[in-house]
Amino acid sequence: MANPKRLNHSLAILTFIALTVTLLPPSISCPDDQKQALLQFQSLAAGNTTSKFLPWISSSTDCCEWQGVECADALSGCGWQGGAECQTLPRSLTQPRVVTALNLFSFIPLMQSSGQVTLVSANVLTPLFGITTVKKLDLSLNLIHGEIPGRGIANLTQLVTLDLSNNYFTGSIPAQLFSLTKLESLRINIVDDVQRTVNNNGGPFEGRKGYTLEGLIPVEIGELTNLKELLLDGNRLSGSIPSTVSQLKSLEEFDLHGNFLSGEIPTGIGNCSNLTTFAVWDNSLAGGIPMSVLNLTKIRTVRLNGNLLTGEVPAGLFDLPELSYLYLGDNRLTLRGLSSLIPRSKFISLSLPSCNISDSIPRWVANQTTLYSLDLSQNRIHGAFPQWLVDTQLQSLDLSDNDLEGSLPADFFQPKRGGQSIINLSRNNLRGRLPETAICENAFNAIVLSGNQFSGPLPICMSNLTSLSVLDLSGNAFAGEVLPLLFQEGGFCPTYVDLSSNRFHGRVSVNCSQNLQFLVLSRNNFSGHLPQSLGEVTGLKFLDLHENNITGEIPSSISRLSNLQVLGLRGNSLEGQIPRSLSNITSIQILDLSGNQLSGSLPEGIGNLTAMSETPRDSSIQVMASGTENYFFVFGVLLDSPPLLQVFWKTLHRGLPNQHLGLYTFLDLSNNRFSGEIPSELGNLTSLKVLNLSHNQLSGWIPASLGEMRSLESLDLSHNGLSGEIPQSFEKFQQLNDLDVSNNDLTGRIPTGPQMDRMNDPGSYANNSAGLCGAQIRVPCDGGGLNGSPPATEEEEGSERETEWFSWMTAGIGFPAGFVTTVVGMYGLGYFHAGLLWARWRRRWPRGIRF
Numbered sequence: 001m002a003n004p005k006r007l008n009h010s011l012a013i014l015t016f017i018a019l020t021v022t023l024l025p026p027s028i029s030c031p032d033d034q035k036q037a038l039l040q041f042q043s044l045a046a047g048n049t050t051s052k053f054l055p056w057i058s059s060s061t062d063c064c065e066w067q068g069v070e071c072a073d074a075l076s077g078c079g080w081q082g083g084a085e086c087q088t089l090p091r092s093l094t095q096p097r098v099v100t101a102l103n104l105f106s107f108i109p110l111m112q113s114s115g116q117v118t119l120v121s122a123n124v125l126t127p128l129f130g131i132t133t134v135k136k137l138d139l140s141l142n143l144i145h146g147e148i149p150g151r152g153i154a155n156l157t158q159l160v161t162l163d164l165s166n167n168y169f170t171g172s173i174p175a176q177l178f179s180l181t182k183l184e185s186l187r188i189n190i191v192d193d194v195q196r197t198v199n200n201n202g203g204p205f206e207g208r209k210g211y212t213l214e215g216l217i218p219v220e221i222g223e224l225t226n227l228k229e230l231l232l233d234g235n236r237l238s239g240s241i242p243s244t245v246s247q248l249k250s251l252e253e254f255d256l257h258g259n260f261l262s263g264e265i266p267t268g269i270g271n272c273s274n275l276t277t278f279a280v281w282d283n284s285l286a287g288g289i290p291m292s293v294l295n296l297t298k299i300r301t302v303r304l305n306g307n308l309l310t311g312e313v314p315a316g317l318f319d320l321p322e323l324s325y326l327y328l329g330d331n332r333l334t335l336r337g338l339s340s341l342i343p344r345s346k347f348i349s350l351s352l353p354s355c356n357i358s359d360s361i362p363r364w365v366a367n368q369t370t371l372y373s374l375d376l377s378q379n380r381i382h383g384a385f386p387q388w389l390v391d392t393q394l395q396s397l398d399l400s401d402n403d404l405e406g407s408l409p410a411d412f413f414q415p416k417r418g419g420q421s422i423i424n425l426s427r428n429n430l431r432g433r434l435p436e437t438a439i440c441e442n443a444f445n446a447i448v449l450s451g452n453q454f455s456g457p458l459p460i461c462m463s464n465l466t467s468l469s470v471l472d473l474s475g476n477a478f479a480g481e482v483l484p485l486l487f488q489e490g491g492f493c494p495t496y497v498d499l500s501s502n503r504f505h506g507r508v509s510v511n512c513s514q515n516l517q518f519l520v521l522s523r524n525n526f527s528g529h530l531p532q533s534l535g536e537v538t539g540l541k542f543l544d545l546h547e548n549n550i551t552g553e554i555p556s557s558i559s560r561l562s563n564l565q566v567l568g569l570r571g572n573s574l575e576g577q578i579p580r581s582l583s584n585i586t587s588i589q590i591l592d593l594s595g596n597q598l599s600g601s602l603p604e605g606i607g608n609l610t611a612m613s614e615t616p617r618d619s620s621i622q623v624m625a626s627g628t629e630n631y632f633f634v635f636g637v638l639l640d641s642p643p644l645l646q647v648f649w650k651t652l653h654r655g656l657p658n659q660h661l662g663l664y665t666f667l668d669l670s671n672n673r674f675s676g677e678i679p680s681e682l683g684n685l686t687s688l689k690v691l692n693l694s695h696n697q698l699s700g701w702i703p704a705s706l707g708e709m710r711s712l713e714s715l716d717l718s719h720n721g722l723s724g725e726i727p728q729s730f731e732k733f734q735q736l737n738d739l740d741v742s743n744n745d746l747t748g749r750i751p752t753g754p755q756m757d758r759m760n761d762p763g764s765y766a767n768n769s770a771g772l773c774g775a776q777i778r779v780p781c782d783g784g785g786l787n788g789s790p791p792a793t794e795e796e797e798g799s800e801r802e803t804e805w806f807s808w809m810t811a812g813i814g815f816p817a818g819f820v821t822t823v824v825g826m827y828g829l830g831y832f833h834a835g836l837l838w839a840r841w842r843r844r845w846p847r848g849i850r851f
Helices: 004-023 032-046 084-088 122-130 150-154 175-179 194-200 219-223 243-247 267-271 291-295 315-319 363-367 387-391 460-464 532-536 556-560 580-584 604-608 658-663 680-684 704-708 728-732 794-807
Strands: 069-073 097-103 111-113 116-118 136-138 144-147 161-163 168-170 185-187 214-216 229-231 236-239 253-255 277-279 301-303 310-312 325-327 332-334 349-351 373-375 382-384 396-398 403-407 422-424 429-432 446-448 453-456 470-472 477-481 496-498 503-507 518-520 525-529 542-544 549-552 566-568 573-576 590-592 597-600 644-649 652-657 666-668 673-677 690-692 697-701 714-716 721-725 738-740 745-749 838-842 845-850
Touching: 032 097, 032 122, 122 144, 122 150, 150 175, 175 219, 219 243, 243 267, 267 291, 291 315, 363 387, 532 556, 556 580, 580 604, 604 680, 680 704, 704 728
Parallel strands: 097 136, 136 161, 144 168, 161 185, 185 229, 214 236, 229 253, 253 277, 277 301, 301 325, 310 332, 325 349, 349 373, 373 396, 382 403, 396 422, 403 429, 422 446, 429 453, 446 470, 453 477, 470 496, 477 503, 496 518, 503 525, 518 542, 525 549, 542 566, 549 573, 566 590, 573 597, 590 666, 597 673, 666 690, 673 697, 690 714, 697 721, 714 738, 721 745
Antiparallel strands: 069 097, 111 116, 644 652, 838 845
16 A cells, blocks of 8 residues: 555655646747748748648647657757757756757649649748758759749858759759858769659649759858758859869768769869768760779779770779779770779679770689679670679679670579579670570569570570560571460560570460550561451550561451551561551551552641640650669660661761650651552641652642641652642742652642752652643743752752761661660669660661661
8 A cells, every 4th residue: 555645755756846837937849930930931832722731720829740840959959960969958948949950852742733733932931041041951843933033042141951852953053152161062963763753643744844053163162161962963063173072071972963064074073082872974074994993992883984085994893992983884985904903892793884895704803702794895795705794793784895705504594692683695696595484483574585596496485584584586487386475364464575596486366454565576487367366455655567478457456556656567468458447557657568569549637646736745665673772773784885776868877866756757658559649637746757659559649738848858659640730839849858749730830939949850750740840850840940949969968968967867766686775764763775776778868667
C-alpha cells in the first residue's frame, strides 16, 4: 500500500508545476512576419487554381508545424542541422522560434491553361526573401521560370543549402549568389526529365524549350570556399571552367555535365583534395587530362566521356585508391598498354569506348571482383574471346565494334551471381552457334549480337527468356522457323526485337500483346499472309517487314496499332487495296508500302494521318531494362557513343544526331499498281517531308492542295498517267530540294518561285507533253520568253547542296549488319534502334526513303 505522505508530496509537486506553466507566457511560435510571408507565397503560388492547394492555413497558430517548414530556437541557434551540443540544451518555454528550413520540393501545384501545363513566374518567390533566418531553401521541381532572383536570394545570408534544381530558370547565374559565403550546397541543375514528371502527374507539356541557364560560370565561384556540393549540370552554360574552382578545397561533388563548356580542364582541379565526384561529361572540353587529377585520392567517380579530350590517358588514373566509376569514352584519347596495367583501383563500372585501345582484353579484369559493368567498345581489341572472362561476375559487358574473332566459349552464357543483365558483342567477327542450354539459364535484359557471323537455328529454350527486354541478332546467318519458337503464349515478350538480315523463314506470327514496341524482321525469307492477330500487338511503335516474301492483303486489324509510328512493308508481294482503316493510325510518321502489288485508288482518309499534318515531336522509342533499377547507366554500356542517323548523300556517308528521327515524316507508295486520281486530302499532310507516288497508274490532274505542303523536301510523281498543268501553288514550296514529274502527260507553264526555280534538271520533266514549258527546261511558253530566275551555276548548286545536305534527312537508320543506335536518356537509360531504312538515289537527289 502506497505511503500517504509520499502520495501527498507528489500531488503537491504536480500542482505546483501546473500552476507555474499556467502563469508563464505561452510558448512563442514563429514570428508573425514570417508566418505572413509564407501565406503570401502560398497565395501567389496557388494562383487561380481551385485545387486543394492549402497545405498552410492561416488558422494554425504556429507556422513551424506547417508542411515543409522547419524551425529552430532563435537564441540557441539549434534546429535544422543542429549539432550534438544542441541535444543537451534544455529548451526554454519562452524562447522564440524562427524558420530555418523551407523544404518546398514539388510544392507548387500544376496549373493548366487550354489543356497545357503552365509555368510559374519566379516573382512568386519574393515573399520568401524576407525570411532571413532560413539556412536551407529547397525549391526544386516546381516549374518556376524566369531569371533567378539573385538580389532576393542574396538577402538570405544564412543560407547553407540552396536547391533550385529541375525548374525552368533562364538567363545567367546571378553574381549575387556568390555573396552567400556560408553555402555548402548549390544545386541549379536539371537532374530529371521534368516533362516526364509533369506528364505522370496528368498534364501535357511541350518540353523545356530552352528554359535553361546560359552564359559563363562566374569566376567568383571560387569565393564560396565552404562549398561541398556544386551541381550545375543539364543547362546551356558555355565558356571554360573557371580556374578559381581550385579554391574550393571543401568541394566533394562537382557536376557540370550536359552543358556547352569548352576550354581545358583546370590544371588546379587536383587542389580540390576532398573531391569524390567529378562529372564533366557531355561537353566540348579539349586538351588532355591534367596530371593533377592523380592527387584526388578520395575520388570515387570520374566522368569525362563525351568531350574532345586528346592525348594519352595517365596510367596513374587506374591507381587512385577510391576510384570505382571511370568513364573516358567518346573523346580522342589514347590508352596504351592496357593489358600491362596492374590497377590499384577497385572498379565497379569501367567505360573506355573509343579510346584507341589496340590490345587484347586485359587479363587483370579477372581480378576486379567488384566490377559489374565493362565497356571496351569501338576500339581495336583483337583476338579470341578469352575463357577466363566467362568466369567473371560481370553483369554488363560491351565489346561491340572491335576485332574479336572465333566462336564463343560453350559456357559463355552461364548464369552470373546477381544475374547477367546486358551483353553486347555486335560488329565483331564472331561465328558459330549459340549454346543450346546455357543461354536459357540466365536472366538477361539485353542480348545484342548483330553484325557477326553466327549461324544455325536459335536454341529452342529462348522463349523462356521472360526477363529479356532487348534482342538484336540482325546481320548474321541464323536460320530456321523462328517466330513460333520465340513468341509462345505466356513466354518471350521483350520490348525490342531485331532479327533482320538473316535466313529465317516461315509465317509471321507474333503472340506478344503487351510489351513489344519494336519489331524488325526485314531481309529474311518470311512468307505467307500477315495474320489479323497482328493487330493485337497494340504496343507496337515500329514494325519493319521489308524485303521478305509476304503475300496477301494488308490486314485491316493493323489499324488497331494506335501507337505505331513506323510501318515498313516495302519489297514484298502484298496485293489488294490499302485498308481504309489505316488512316486511323494517327501516330504514324513513316509509312513505306512501296514495291508491292497493291492496287485500287488511294484512300481519301490518307489525309487524316495526324502525325504527318502536325509539327512532329521527338518521339523516340525507349526501352527500359527491368530488374536493373540500381544501375543508372543500364544501356549506356551498350553504346556510349553519340547516337547517329545514317544518311547517304550523293556518294558520301554521313551521320546525323538521331533526335531528328522524331521530326521526320515520309510517305512512299511507289512501285505499285494504284490507279485513279491523287486525293486532294493529301495536301492536309503539311508536315510531310517526303512524298513518293511514282511508278503507279495514277491519272487526272495533280491536286493544287499539294502546294500547301510547306515542309515537303522531296516529291516524286513520275511514271504515272497524270495530265493537265503542274499546279501554280507549287510556287509556295519552301523546302523542296527534289522534284520529279517525268514520264506523265503534263502540259503548260512550270511554276516559278524560290524553290521551284532551283528544280531545273531537265530529267525531272522529261517525257511529258510537248506543251510543257518554262525556264527550268529552257522551253519558252507561248506569249513570252523564259520566265523565272536564271538557273544556278554548277558551282553555286554544289555549294547549296553541300550546306543543305542535312535538311534532307533520310529516316534511314542502320546498316545491313544491324547497326544499333541508342537514344541515351538521363544517365543513359534509353535504348533505341530504328531498323534498316534505305535511300534510293537518282541523279543529284533521292527519290524517296528506303527501308
